[in-house]
Amino acid sequence: MQRMTAAPDELALLRGRAYGPNADIHDDPRALARLRHLEDEERRAASHADAPVEVSDEEEDGTGPNAPTAAAPAAADVAADTTAPRRPPRRIPRAWLIVWAASVLVVAVSVGALVFSLASIRPVSEVTGATQVATLDQPLDTTGLDWFPEWFGPQSEVVSYEYLGLVVMRLPAGMYASEVECINVAIISRFTNNGSSVGYDGPTYYGCGAGPFPPTAPMVVDERAPDELRARFPDGTALSFVFDGERVGVFMGEPTPTPTPTPAPA
Template structure:
């Protein structure tokens, strides 16, 4: 059986776990101690007696031979069982840890609106190596060009600036391929929302546009007139984040 001081500690921990206003779920160390003491309490309980096997009838034996002693009954080992309420608390604590870890990953992936103007992140565009980037858009670019997934008819590419080292912030172009016409090594664009921008230092490349009823780009989208979009290059994840305002 647990010592007297252990009994007092166990009683105090049980009050924190099962009494009204219980707070032990917020104290992992106290919860572990409660589980330890309850396991010890259950393990110290005497095991139920194991019935002895009935004596087998003895047949005739040679005179003078001593009787064969039977093996003593074996005590069965029992795994300590936790109280049902303790198991629930342990499960809840594990869920809290899992949720916290998941939230940490999600927070790292979701970018907040830096100016607090009410913009909402609506998409993340991953690299799309299968998209064929028109050569006329990247003339003179010597480093790798990355294209990203289509969004509401728009495409985005990023590339290194023309006169900078390979560690410089990348540049970005946003356009709708359906409105681009390539001819004689050049191109023309039949829309109004063709965006070019470059990052600078810690500031990433970004482009802002607003769809209007008479803008050619709105025909390829499911967005209503007046929708404002911001495309921001996320260099650590090599993705383009889309905000809607």
């Protein structure tokens, strides 16, 4: 008598979990053991069907009661259909897993280093407390300033502005620095022209731009400054001249209070 196997539905379900596109049976040891058990039973049933069976003369002639009909399929054929080899799920090579894990580690370390470096930067505030006190947008009238064309040349592209005895000169790119604009601040009364040469005897304040940063020339008012400037701002006042591409802004730093001296004990 042929041994009965498990329900086809259960076996088909387990095979789908083992050999299908979404195979997950490797995470379920009990289901995997059950699949192996059912497949072993199926193979034993197929082997039993293939074993030689003694038949009588009537059965050999096809007239006996146990003779197979012409339309009935052989048990071995049925077993062969149900035991067709299935391709097992492809395993990822160990070397690929190692490379993948290493790449994830490298990315994690890089991101961590970037975050740490950004977090370790000490912030510097750009707020200076400066107040704009003037806007220079009217070019200086150089009539009577015989030193100007001699200093920069008759065809000079320099644009100058006057502010309380100072001359603020916007210098074209390439004149003092390659491919960037600069500004220069000097004292008008310190230029001299003796007919053969032009000279300057005084402090100068200079600055150039870079990318989005505008040309900026800072200075501190002191005893060398013009009288007009010292009449407006006390000594020690910080000023900054900033060229925005069209005009020059003059900024004054927030005054720093001078501490009151403590009298010495008698």
